Amino acid sequence: MDVLEVGQRSFVFSFHEPFLTNVYVILGQKAAYLCDTFLGPDAITQILSWFSENGYDLRRFFVFYSHYHYDHVWGTCTLDSSTVIAHEKCRDLLLEHGESEIQEYGESMIGDVTLVLPNITLRLRIELHHENLIFWHTPGHTSDCASLYDSEDSVLFVGDNVESPIPYVNTPDIDGYLKSLESYLEMDWDLLVPSHDPPMNDANLIRENIDYLSRFWSEEFDSSFDEEATSIRHARNLATVAKCEEMGKSISLEYLRRAREIVERFVDNPTAIKLLKELDELSS
Known part of the structure; x- marks a missing residue:
């Protein structure tokens, strides 16, 4: 675990196994604020x-949940009687998917996990x-995504x-995702803390993500x-969007076809092989 001290009251804790993940901690006047809680109590x-x-x-x-995915919420049970802030959809999605994610990704747990639901929810801010x-x-990576701006330390x-x-795209609302990213460019910050990349002082990655999403439908x-891995991730995004209920059947089949044409170029890649099997199931 690496620790980066930021400004007067904030810290970024970076874990490197099983994948890079940042937990942002703010020592406020009345409480400590933990932004996401990684893979478990340990x-x-x-x-x-x-x-x-x-x-x-x-x-x-x-505790603040940026969204409902397992690698952002599993450590909260360590903190007795903590207040958990998240978007209102996050609570619903945890109720719907939380237990199944424990079953699917349980090997990644760091300690014994008990799900903790948000008890303060926001609609807008x-x-x-x-x-x-x-x-x-x-909204972006998922429909319940929320962000935090720390104006005291400009984070x-x-x-x-x-x-x-x-x-990773998990919703067909690309326009909403783009608006979220563009809102980041309008804010006065010195340090950007993503969950799975090193903290950064510039907006280059935001702009690169905007460029990707603006051309996603083409x-x-x-x-x-x-890069092979990037192509496969793009195919995965197409397949995920195709599964969304908001997409009509003919459009979904079109995106599944596009995803298949991409991954068929990488038949020796284990990730591509797995995705091909998923595409077969979705297309049947």
Whole structure:
């Protein structure tokens, strides 16, 4: 675990196994705020131990979920009686998918996990003026995505909405996703904290993600990627969008066809082989 001290009151804790994940922590006036809680109690215990070893006495906790996915919520059960802030859809999606994700991804758990649901939900935004914090709905990676702006230390925490080389897309609302990313460019921040990339001081990755999403619907775009892994991720995004209920059957089949044409170029890649099997099931 690496620790980056930011400004006067904030810290980025970076875990590298099984994949890079950042937990952003703010020491507010009345509580410590943890932005996402990674894969389980043992990870959060490491963070709390670091604070204790460095002379901090943390007693009250607020947790912010950037979205409902397992690798962002599993560690919350370590924090007794914590307040959990998230978008209102996050609570619904955790109720719908939380237990099945435990079954599907349980091998990734770091400690024994009990799901903790949000107990304060937002529709558009929540502002904590006394802490200089804004939480607001930024649909994108998932429909429940929310972001946090820490104006005191000029930090923007964006969860999985910004990711290299391209984001994972789980909703057909590409226009909404683009608006969320564009809103990040309008804010006055010095440090951008994505969940799965190193913290950064510039907006280059945001712009690259905007470029990707702005061309997402174009079939001519499918063959433009230099890296095999990026092409396969794009195919995965097409397949995921095709599964969404909002898509008509003919449109869904079109995106499944596009996804298949991409992954068939990489038949020796295990990830591509797995995706091909999924595409067969979806097309049948």
